[in-house]
Amino acid sequence: MHLVKRVAVIGAGPSGLSAVKYLLAEQHFDQIDVFEQRSSVGGAWNYSPSTSKIGLSTPVPQVNPHEPPEKPTWIGSAGGKREASFVSPLYDRLETNIPKELMRYSDHDWPADAQLFPRHPTVKQYLEDYAMDIKKHIQFETQVVDVSLQATALHNWSITTRDLRNGNDTTDTYDAVVVASGHFTVPYVPDITGIQHWDASYPEVISHSKFYDSPECFSGKKVIVVGSSASALDIGAQINEFSKGQLLVSQRTESWMASASTDDRVICPEIVEFLPPTTHERGIRFSDGRIEEHIDSIVFCTGYFYSYPFLSSLKPQAVTHGWRTMNVYQQLFYIENPTLVFPVLSQRVIPFPMAENHAALFSRVWSGRLALPSTEEMRAWERDEIEAKGDGKKFHLLPYPMDADYLNFLYEWAEKATPRPGLSSNGQGKLGTRWGERERWMRALFPEIRRAFVQRGHERGEIKTLAELGFIFEDWKEKETL
Numbered sequence: 001m002h003l004v005k006r007v008a009v010i011g012a013g014p015s016g017l018s019a020v021k022y023l024l025a026e027q028h029f030d031q032i033d034v035f036e037q038r039s040s041v042g043g044a045w046n047y048s049p050s051t052s053k054i055g056l057s058t059p060v061p062q063v064n065p066h067e068p069p070e071k072p073t074w075i076g077s078a079g080g081k082r083e084a085s086f087v088s089p090l091y092d093r094l095e096t097n098i099p100k101e102l103m104r105y106s107d108h109d110w111p112a113d114a115q116l117f118p119r120h121p122t123v124k125q126y127l128e129d130y131a132m133d134i135k136k137h138i139q140f141e142t143q144v145v146d147v148s149l150q151a152t153a154l155h156n157w158s159i160t161t162r163d164l165r166n167g168n169d170t171t172d173t174y175d176a177v178v179v180a181s182g183h184f185t186v187p188y189v190p191d192i193t194g195i196q197h198w199d200a201s202y203p204e205v206i207s208h209s210k211f212y213d214s215p216e217c218f219s220g221k222k223v224i225v226v227g228s229s230a231s232a233l234d235i236g237a238q239i240n241e242f243s244k245g246q247l248l249v250s251q252r253t254e255s256w257m258a259s260a261s262t263d264d265r266v267i268c269p270e271i272v273e274f275l276p277p278t279t280h281e282r283g284i285r286f287s288d289g290r291i292e293e294h295i296d297s298i299v300f301c302t303g304y305f306y307s308y309p310f311l312s313s314l315k316p317q318a319v320t321h322g323w324r325t326m327n328v329y330q331q332l333f334y335i336e337n338p339t340l341v342f343p344v345l346s347q348r349v350i351p352f353p354m355a356e357n358h359a360a361l362f363s364r365v366w367s368g369r370l371a372l373p374s375t376e377e378m379r380a381w382e383r384d385e386i387e388a389k390g391d392g393k394k395f396h397l398l399p400y401p402m403d404a405d406y407l408n409f410l411y412e413w414a415e416k417a418t419p420r421p422g423l424s425s426n427g428q429g430k431l432g433t434r435w436g437e438r439e440r441w442m443r444a445l446f447p448e449i450r451r452a453f454v455q456r457g458h459e460r461g462e463i464k465t466l467a468e469l470g471f472i473f474e475d476w477k478e479k480e481t482l
Helices: 014-025 120-130 195-201 230-240 351-366 375-389 402-415 437-454 457-462 473-481
Strands: 006-010 031-035 073-076 082-085 142-149 157-163 169-174 176-179 206-208 223-226 247-250 265-268 271-274 284-286 297-300
Touching (some): 006 014, 006 142, 031 142, 195 206, 223 230, 402 437, 437 457, 437 473
Parallel strands (some): 006 031, 006 176, 206 297, 223 297
Antiparallel strands (some): 073 082, 142 157, 157 169
16 A cells, blocks of 8 residues: 555544544644534534425435535524534434443543433534544535546545635545545435325425424324334334324334334334325325325435445445445445545444544554555455345444444454554554443443333433443343352
8 A cells, every 4th residue: 555644534523533533643644634514523413403404305206326415504603604504314302322331432531411312412512522622624614526536646536625605626635535424415215106206296295304303393293204213213202292193103124223112103014105196195005005095294214325426436436326335345445445445334333432443443554554455355355245244235234243343353453553652552552442341231232221211201311321220230240140
């Protein structure tokens, strides 16, 4: 691999911030520039107020991952200055579905008074605090519009950015690129029989969770929520407090985060047809033959595509069908040119520590302290993964214990780097997160912990620790040793 001295980081969300911390810790790179299209750090943890979502929607169906870059909405801030806002998947009442003791950087604690599953403003402030010492590296309100290999030197990356305030483009050259732009931008709405005509006949009935903010607007409406993700469960529970009758929940498979009781809603299989308006009044048919009519709202919580519009010239492509990022080794390195990385592609993982361990790894590789296997070995790894998991959504899924094993694998790999005098940890450099027995215990139980937390209702805001919910590692450990 050629010498890396100048690094570009796309995005100042959780992964981008970690990247800067670990790149700096190597004491090797001459320049680290972060390009962030929003006006502040945090990425998707920048909440978009409901007023910024008015009138916004996604095409129905939405099956194309190759959408152009989003355009900002300029909104007023507390200081009177307009800020660049991009629609975030956050909603008004969102709390994390991960306890704060797991959802943390190794060197940055949560405030002691933060609730066990923090609300989104707390997460945003946590990231602001984490970024305090590296903001000088970040160019805000700057959108990356093109990343391509220079024709004359195929190991250098040409990056074109756009100043969102004046529209001016700037092109510069870097030795390596961190794509930390996330994967919660281009929503997926499936192409179900009749959906396009149905949507044209009943505009604004079909929506996606990206544009959801609060449940009050569903008051008195007959609603279907489609999906089995954590967001689908949470959004459905909120809507069910206001909707007409029992909420209808359409799922292909049972949710891994589902509560024990489903008495408050009707679980249905997948929707297979949107029935013609000439024969039915706002009707749909489920795969078991059940027909429901007079539907007032359908919210698709069906996830997002992987999408990188600025990498359109990349060969081989990073995105084809959009269900995964292509041509990657160990869920991170672009195989054809490992000076391009995609941190935290994986899903069903704890993102903050994963971002750290990815950053610890690629920063060591680029500083020359750690070597990657041959290109052919990396391609073989990807082929084996495809054979085991398929070439679709499951490729990036790492449900427990796979995520814990992978996190520790990354940590131990980074530990093998050649020490360098002057670095921390006796020359090893900045290391990330390694999970021991206590972290694995929390990770295995956190769906159960989350359910216990939610069952506390309005009192849950006062719960700060696992022990307050009755989850005590030492007690569990004692029982295990009996």
